[in-house]
Amino acid sequence: MDEETVERVRAVVAAIPPGETSTYGEVAEQAGLPGRARLVGKILSEDGADLPWHRVLRANGTSAPHIAHEQAERLRAEGILMVDGRLPREHRRTADRRRES
DNA sequence: CCCTTGACGTAAC
DNA sequence: CGTTACGCCAAGG
Numbered sequence: 001m002d003e004e005t006v007e008r009v010r011a012v013v014a015a016i017p018p019g020e021t022s023t024y025g026e027v028a029e030q031a032g033l034p035g036r037a038r039l040v041g042k043i044l045s046e047d048g049a050d051l052p053w054h055r056v057l058r059a060n061g062t063s064a065p066h067i068a069h070e071q072a073e074r075l076r077a078e079g080i081l082m083v084d085g086r087l088p089r090e091h092r093r094t095a096d097r098r099r100e101s
Numbered sequence: 102c103c104c105t106t107g108a109c110g111t112a113a114c
Numbered sequence: 115c116g117t118t119a120c121g122c123c124a125a126g127g
Contacts, residue, residue: 041108
């Protein structure tokens with residue numbers, strides 16, 4: 001794994017403004033790693049302890065089971081509330097937003 | 102070198 | 115909503 005890649009991902013995550021959220025896929029894209037969302041998860045799990053990783057959720061607004069509790073708690077501290085285990089689209093920054101009509 | 106495991110994503114049933 | 119299948123990729127057995 002390139003340190004370069006790791007740093008870019010870390011930078012993107014660190015740049016997410018408080019009160020807003022993003023997704024693994026989006027972070028990957030912004031970091032120049034299209035389609036490598038999984039990589040982002042890997043990186044956050046290893047070198048993301050000191051980052052606002054709680055602002056990063058899955059594309060559908062849910063979070064992985066083992067971090068769900070802490071995730072919800074940290075977000076709540078920023079004024080974001082999880083509804084039925086998922087995050088309302090109103091709080092998603094640049095996430096999905098497909099099918100509107 | 103092959104196989105398994107994930108903080109993932111999208112499409113199809 | 116839930117499961118399958120596939121695509122993607124790094125790390126550890």
